[in-house]
Amino acid sequence: xxxxxxxxxxxxxxxxxxxxxxxxxxxxxxxxxxxxxxxxxxxxxxxxxxxxxxxxxxxxxxxxxxxxxxxxxxxxxxxxxxxxxxxxxxxxxxxxxxxxxxxxxxxxxxxxxxxxxxxxxxxxxxxxxxxxxxxxxxxxxxxxxxxxxxxxxxxxxxxxxxxxxxxxxxxxxxxxxxxxxxxxxxxxxxxxxxxxxxxxxxxxxxxxxxxxxxxxxxxxxxxxxxxxxxxxxxxxxxxxxxxxxxxxxxxxxxxxxxxxxxxxxxxxxxxxxxxxxxxxxxxxxxxxxxxxxxxxxxxxxxxxxxxxxxxxxxxxxxxxxxxxxxxxxxxxxxxxxxxxxxxxxxxxxxxxxxxxxxxxxxxxxxxxxxxxxxxxxxxxxxxxxxxxxxxxxxxxxxxxxxxxxxxxxxxxxxxxxxxxxxxxxxxxxxxxxxxxxxxxxxxxxxxxxxxxxxxxxxxxxxxxxxxxxxxxxxxxxxxxxxxxxxxxxxxxxxxxxxxxxxxxxxxxxxxxxxxxxxxxxxxxxxxxxxxxxxxxxxxxxxxxxxxxxxxxxxxxxxxxxxxxxxxxxxxxx
Amino acid sequence: xxxxxxxxxxxxxxxxxxxxxxxxxxxxxxxxxxxxxxxxxxxxxxxxxxxxxxxxxxxxxxxxxxxxxxxxxxxxxxxxxxxxxxxxxxxxxxxxxxxxxxxxxxxxxxxxxxxxxxxxxxxxxxxxxxxxxxxxxxxxxxxxxxxxxxxxxxxxxxxxxxxxxxxxxxxxxxxxxxxxxxxxxxxxxxxxxxxxxxxxxxxxxxxxxxxxxxxxxxxxxxxxxxxxxxxxxxxxx
Numbered sequence: 001x002x003x004x005x006x007x008x009x010x011x012x013x014x015x016x017x018x019x020x021x022x023x024x025x026x027x028x029x030x031x032x033x034x035x036x037x038x039x040x041x042x043x044x045x046x047x048x049x050x051x052x053x054x055x056x057x058x059x060x061x062x063x064x065x066x067x068x069x070x071x072x073x074x075x076x077x078x079x080x081x082x083x084x085x086x087x088x089x090x091x092x093x094x095x096x097x098x099x100x101x102x103x104x105x106x107x108x109x110x111x112x113x114x115x116x117x118x119x120x121x122x123x124x125x126x127x128x129x130x131x132x133x134x135x136x137x138x139x140x141x142x143x144x145x146x147x148x149x150x151x152x153x154x155x156x157x158x159x160x161x162x163x164x165x166x167x168x169x170x171x172x173x174x175x176x177x178x179x180x181x182x183x184x185x186x187x188x189x190x191x192x193x194x195x196x197x198x199x200x201x202x203x204x205x206x207x208x209x210x211x212x213x214x215x216x217x218x219x220x221x222x223x224x225x226x227x228x229x230x231x232x233x234x235x236x237x238x239x240x241x242x243x244x245x246x247x248x249x250x251x252x253x254x255x256x257x258x259x260x261x262x263x264x265x266x267x268x269x270x271x272x273x274x275x276x277x278x279x280x281x282x283x284x285x286x287x288x289x290x291x292x293x294x295x296x297x298x299x300x301x302x303x304x305x306x307x308x309x310x311x312x313x314x315x316x317x318x319x320x321x322x323x324x325x326x327x328x329x330x331x332x333x334x335x336x337x338x339x340x341x342x343x344x345x346x347x348x349x350x351x352x353x354x355x356x357x358x359x360x361x362x363x364x365x366x367x368x369x370x371x372x373x374x375x376x377x378x379x380x381x382x383x384x385x386x387x388x389x390x391x392x393x394x395x396x397x398x399x400x401x402x403x404x405x406x407x408x409x410x411x412x413x414x415x416x417x418x419x420x421x422x423x424x425x426x427x428x429x430x431x432x433x434x435x436x437x438x439x440x441x442x443x444x445x446x447x448x449x450x451x452x453x454x455x456x457x458x459x460x461x462x463x464x465x466x467x468x469x470x471x472x473x474x475x476x477x478x479x480x481x482x483x484x485x486x487x488x489x490x491x492x493x494x495x496x497x498x499x500x501x502x503x504x505x506x507x508x509x510x511x512x513x514x515x516x517x518x519x520x521x522x523x524x525x526x527x528x529x530x531x532x533x534x535x536x537x538x539x540x541x542x543x544x545x546x547x548x549x550x551x552x553x554x555x556x557x558x559x560x561x562x563x564x565x566x567x568x569x570x571x572x573x
Numbered sequence: 574x575x576x577x578x579x580x581x582x583x584x585x586x587x588x589x590x591x592x593x594x595x596x597x598x599x600x601x602x603x604x605x606x607x608x609x610x611x612x613x614x615x616x617x618x619x620x621x622x623x624x625x626x627x628x629x630x631x632x633x634x635x636x637x638x639x640x641x642x643x644x645x646x647x648x649x650x651x652x653x654x655x656x657x658x659x660x661x662x663x664x665x666x667x668x669x670x671x672x673x674x675x676x677x678x679x680x681x682x683x684x685x686x687x688x689x690x691x692x693x694x695x696x697x698x699x700x701x702x703x704x705x706x707x708x709x710x711x712x713x714x715x716x717x718x719x720x721x722x723x724x725x726x727x728x729x730x731x732x733x734x735x736x737x738x739x740x741x742x743x744x745x746x747x748x749x750x751x752x753x754x755x756x757x758x759x760x761x762x763x764x765x766x767x768x769x770x771x772x773x774x775x776x777x778x779x780x781x782x783x784x785x786x787x788x789x790x791x792x793x794x795x796x797x798x799x800x801x802x803x804x805x806x807x808x809x810x
Contacts, residue, residue: 128657129664236750237650238657241584245591252696261598 025075026084029060036060046256051088086267128235131228133269134221135243140262360405364398370546373527378546387527390414397524404512407504411436419520423511431468432499432507435461439496443489454487462495472498575630576644579651582627585703586655589620590662592701597669601676608709610678610716612698613669614723619702620662621726627655628737635741646749653748656737663730670723678716 029035037060039051054076061072079085229236250258363369376382387396395415403410410416417433424430438461442453461470462480472480476494483491511517593616599609634640634648695709 128661233750234653234745234748235657236752238587238654240752241587241654242591242658242661245588246594249588249592249595249697249700252700261595264598 022079022082022084026079028064029057046254046259048256048260052085057085081271083267083271086263088263127228127232128239130224130269131232131236131239132242132246133265134225134228135239136247137221138225139243139247364402370529372529374530375546379530381530383527383530387525394523394525395520397521397526400517400521400524403517407508410508410511419516420507420511423514423516424507426516427507427510429507431461431470432503434468435470436496436499436503439492439499442492447489450489451487454484454491457492458484470495470499471502575634576647576651579627579630579648582623582630583651583655583658586620586623586627586658589616589623589701590658590665592616592697593620593662594665595697597665597672600669600672607678607715608695610673610719611709612695614719616698616701617662617666617669617723617726621730624655624659624662624730624733628733631655632737632741635743649743649748650751652741652743653745656734659730659734659737663727663734666723666727666730670720670727673716673720673723679714 036052037056038049039053057076057079058069058072061067061075062069065072067075076085080087232239250261253261366375371384373383373387374381376384386392388399391414399413399415403413403416410420421430421433424433435457438453438457442450442457445453460466461468462472462477463469472495476498480492480495593613596609596613596616600613631648631652634644635652640648
């Protein structure tokens with residue numbers, strides 16, 4: 001339905017900086033004392049005030065901003081193109097009088113628009129509004145959505161026979177009936193029109209390359225009307241009703257006001273026309289915000305290009321714009337497809353895993369649960385570090401417990417790995433771990449040693465009659481053997497992974513249940529918390545290994561162990 | 574009949590929305606004034622009342638599953654038109670809020686843009702409210718308070734639209750519109766525009782209409798005088 005001005009994606013509508021600057025210029029033009037000179041436009045009976053000549057505008061700009069005439073002209077043209085001013089005589093040409101000769105400024109041209117139609121309040125011009133506007137225009141011009149001077153064209157859209165029979169063939173050459181979709185050829189026929197009754201309308205790709213055709217064919221209100229009718233057919237009742245009512249409401253005003261408002265609306269829709277490419281693609285006009293910027297810039301660049309080149313435009317330029325958008329859409333589709341295929345984990349699952357991890361690791365974390373015997377930063381005693389060194393004879397209990405969390409923990413701890421190796425030797429499957437270690441060395445070793453190492457590994461572990469042959473499944477073995485021809489760092493990755501999974505699923509659980517591990521647990525050390533020597537005057541003895549998590553309440557809860565000597569490494573359990 | 578009532582209400586809402594749209598066009602321009610803001614307020618309040626009434630009438634038939642296919646199609650058509658109208662109204666209200674904040678009436682520094690529109694729009698508002706004329710009675714700071722109220726009303730309308738979407742499930746694309754392309758060119762009498770409570774009173778207060786009436790009377794008077802003179806001359810001679 002109508003997009004309306006609701007901000008898409010929740011972002012507030014930010015004014016583009018160039019538009020706010022232009023607004024300021026226009027507002028300063030309004031100043032009754034120092035603004036631009038206003039005159040009155042005189043139609044047959046009605047007199048409409050607040051008209052401004054182009055000459056006045058340029059002079060004012062030159063005087064106020066001390067700029068050259070060219071620049072003032074350019075600035076004025078920008079104001080017109082963005083809709084802040086609009087021409088009275090030739091509303092379709094959004095120029096502050098073309099830049100051929102500077103003398104053309106005598107013609108009385110421009111009025112100033114209401115803020116409703118200012119570009120800075122950049123609502124996406126919705127399809128519904130545009131449809132209502134076209135319907136109103138249709139009613140006002142009695143079916144002629146074409147200007148009199150423009151060339152007719154043969155529109156290949158489906159015509160309902162009922163409608164066409166209702167219409168009488170229009171008497172004057174200027175009026176056209178949309179129902180029959182056949183628009184009479186006018187006096188100034190275009191050269192191509194004369195050649196054939198060729199069917200060409202809104203799809204220039206059907207034309208041959210290199211032909212030129214007038215801009216109005218596919219930027220045509222009639223084409224828009226039909227397209228909109230197809231697209232928002234379901235709301236056509238509303239469109240008709242609203243169009244009629246709006247016209248009736250407008251009749252309540254003076255004639256002069258009516259004219260002004262009609263001109264303003266016309267200019268608004270001229271400035272905000274739907275971009276050519278989108279109409280041709282049949283794509284959605286109310287595109288997302290990210291596309292909108294592209295479209296606006298496309299539209300602006302297209303329009304300025306066409307305006308400077310004149311009415312007839314060669315097909316190549318348009319083709320360039322067309323291909324750009326086709327590629328753009330294709331890339332977007334690819335992007336979206338890839339995004340769909342990504343694996344996603346539900347947050348409930350993630351959070352459960354996170355909770356489990358936190359509860360498991362909580363007691364092991366030195367910050368959360370305090371580190372025994374004492375926090376070296378607090379007591380200046382580095383027993384803690386000595387006891388938890390990478391290779392120590394007797395590991396602490398916490399450390400041994402950590403090996404049970406996951407296989408990776410066990411392998412990463414050198415002490416753990418050594419004990420695991422001992423265990424595997426009792427099971428006669430130590431070559432697995434050796435192979436894994438050798439592969440690790442290959443992966444992280446020097447580049448120069450890679451070929452030699454690969455060779456050594458092959459000889460020792462993978463060759464058919466090797467001394468320490470590892471059990472790898474046939475497919476992985478084939479792939480590895482193929483890769484051995486061109487050895488690189490990661491050639492043994494598959495095999496290493498296979499062996500790793502084998503150990504993890506098979507040997508590791510057995511290790512955890514084995515007597516070896518249980519003995520280790522029993523022998524592990526739990527150091528005592530050292531008591532801090534404090535002044536006898538202190539009320540609360542400070543803790544030597546404060547736990548940050550318990551800090552606010554950590555007063556008397558902690559059991560006070562007997563004061564062991566602070567230097568004793570292997571305390572009694 | 575429920576359908577006729579709904580249609581009449583919908584036509585009135587349509588009229589109010591169109592008038593509101595027309596009034597919003599002139600905010601910030603040379604015709605902006607306190608009167609305009611008051612008219613805006615009255616028009617949109619009327620439109621909201623109508624919207625609430627229509628919604629109350631249309632929701633029960635659409636939620637009733639036992640309704641016949643044709644009747645249901647009819648109601649769906651009305652529903653689509655109604656929700657479109659409401660969205661247009663909301664869009665216009667937002668524009669009015671943005672423009673109203675940008676162009677405060679009583680701030681000395683920012684002049685209104687001189688657009689060439691003069692003359693009041695009381696006729697438009699009166700048409701929306703189906704009244705003969707409008708009384709203007711606002712205080713000085715009317716527009717500032719009005720903006721606050723406008724914000725709240727926008728939120729209300731937005732909620733109403735949301736609510737409607739949730740409660741009634743009408744797939745828009747399946748609705749077949751009665752009017753075809755170019756149907757607006759047919760005479761407007763067939764549209765069946767009927768306002769609430771009978772004939773709408775057309776406002777003829779525009780100065781040009783007055784001058785037309787004046788010219789007509791003068792002309793007829795002169796004609797009568799000429800005829801009388803001719804008769805006298807004929808009698809005398």
